[in-house]
Amino acid sequence: MTGCPCGSGRTYDSCCEPFISGQALPPTAEALMRSRYSAFTVKAIDYLYQSRLPDQRVDVNRSMLENWANAAQWQGLEIHSIEGDGPDRTEAIMDFSAHFRMAERKLVHREVATFRREGGRWYYVNGRLGAAAPSGPVRAATAAGRNDPCPCGSGRKFKKCCAAT
Numbered sequence: 001m002t003g004c005p006c007g008s009g010r011t012y013d014s015c016c017e018p019f020i021s022g023q024a025l026p027p028t029a030e031a032l033m034r035s036r037y038s039a040f041t042v043k044a045i046d047y048l049y050q051s052r053l054p055d056q057r058v059d060v061n062r063s064m065l066e067n068w069a070n071a072a073q074w075q076g077l078e079i080h081s082i083e084g085d086g087p088d089r090t091e092a093i094m095d096f097s098a099h100f101r102m103a104e105r106k107l108v109h110r111e112v113a114t115f116r117r118e119g120g121r122w123y124y125v126n127g128r129l130g131a132a133a134p135s136g137p138v139r140a141a142t143a144a145g146r147n148d149p150c151p152c153g154s155g156r157k158f159k160k161c162c163a164a165t
Helices: 029-042 045-050 054-059 062-071
Strands: 073-083 091-102 105-118 121-129
Touching: 029 045, 029 062, 029 073, 029 091, 029 105, 029 121, 045 062, 054 121
Parallel strands: none
Antiparallel strands: 073 091, 091 105, 105 121
C-alpha cells in the first residue's frame, strides 16, 4: 500500500481511491478536493469530469484536462483554508495550492474554489486563481483554454504547447 497523493497521511486505497473508483462519495468538500487532486495524479479524467457540478461541465475540455494531468509531475496538495465544509453543509469555499513540475519548472496552481452539495453529493463548482504561494519562482495555472497561455509557463499558447502532446 502506498501513501495517498492528497497528503492525508492515509493509504490511497483507504483515502481517495474509493471516491475515484465510484465505490463511495466524498462526505465533505475537503474529501472531494483531495480526491480531485489525487485524480489528477492517477489520471482519472472521468472522475474530474463527473465530480464537477453538472451545469458547469459545459466549459470542461476533457482532452485539455488529460493533457495537463499527463504533462505534470504532481508533487503535493496544500490546503490553506476551508470555509463552510462539513457533512451537513451545502456550500464550501477552499483556498488550496497544487504543486507540480512541468517542463522542468516548479509551478503552483493556487485557487480559491467553490464546492456545492446537491442531492447528497459534493461537487466542484468553479474556482478563481489566487495569489501564488511565496515559495520561490512559481506561476499560477489553470486548465487553460486553447488560446490561453500554457500553464507550464513556456510562454506559448496552450494549444501549441501541452495540449499538443
